[in-house]
């Protein structure tokens with residue numbers, strides 16, 4: 037059925053109003069809180085830190101980078117307000133308030149008439165470009181936020197790099213992500229526009245232990261213990277003592293790297309060579325000098341790399357010395373499978389994600405040490421960016437970036 041002229045006109049007004057970010061009344065209507073029986077957002081959305089860093093990975097994820105198109109600081113403030121309301125509502129679930137008889141349904145309906153709560157985990161981060169001249173935020177830039185450089189083995193495609201704002205959405209089913217993205221797109225139209233997007237998935241344990249990446253190796257084994265609050269304070273979270281602006285406290289830095297795996301070549305490499313490239317066994321995930329996945333490699337007992345090669349991935353990434361202890365980071369990546377490229381080659385790999393307190397001290401230091409490792413012949417980093425993970429939204433009165441924009 038074609039839309040009535042009145043509806044078309046209304047929609048045009050709505051689009052225009054959102055584009056200028058000036059329609060307080062409309063924004064109010066469009067960001068109406070979804071309600072649950074208790075009327076509250078469940079634990080999971082509100083907190084000192086955002087979810088999606090220390091929380092367990094869900095089965096599927098979308099990384100969506102946006103250019104902010106809001107014209108000024110007021111428009112940007114509206115955008116973060118809308119984003120807060122939408123993510124709060126989408127993570128909480130419940131029936132969206134109707135928009136009126138002549139308006140379209142308030143929700144896509146993809147998750148049914150009463151979208152359940154708890155299905156979505158969302159994280160909002162910002163890129164260095166948000167702190168350019170557009171919004172007058174230059175003096176408030178997190179001091180360690182820069183534009184991701186190209187590293188020696190990179191082959192970066194600018195169309196899938198960087199961005200003003202990054203959404204990391206996670207769920208256990210793909211329709212939850214699709215419906216969340218549609219809702220966010222609808223409510224933020226005119227204020228931000230997708231720059232690039234990549235979808236990922238986490239494998240279940242095969243058959244047990246840490247899930248495997250698409251090279252068949254367990255990936256995530258040697259991560260720092262996320263249950264160790266003190267360690268997380270040392271490696272992950274930003275606080276006032278680090279020379280950062282006060283608003284950034286309880287945020288973190290995220291390096292996203294889109295890394296294609298040349299799986300057709302990889303599948304022709306013998307098992308011994310594969311294992312020597314990583315320094316771990318493919319079946320168990322154990323270091324080459326150990327028996328079990330959780331065994332700690334003893335590089336001191338193997339100073340010339342007879343057992344675990346000096347240029348193996350784990351040895352370069354984490355030499356396990358006192359000097360490199362502060363370079364540890366939290367890897368929380370997802371596999372991706374984007375079908376085939378124009379030549380019919382399989383296009384799959386890793387959405388590498390690393391959280392940390394300092395991109396230079398941690399990600400960049402590790403990445404530079406990995407330059408030229410044997411694995412580089414089988415991987416192709418082609419995109420991603422550096423982002424600052426905003427502090428958490430503490431309660432019903434708080435919103436993303438409140439202190440940044442205050």
Ligand code: HEM
Pocket residue numbers: 249251253254255256257258259293295296297314316349350351353354365367386388399402403406415
């Ligand atoms: C497609 C690219 C990559 C693949 C397939 C890959 C795979 C792996 C595997 C299988 C392990 C051993 C198991 C584990 O501890 O998780 C590992 C460890 C690790 N990787 Fe990667 N990785 C990739 C890229 C990177 C990048 C870009 C970095 C950082 C710059 C990185 C940093 C690390 C670190 C720090 C460890 C832990 C080392 C340890 O503490 O023993 N990896 N990676």
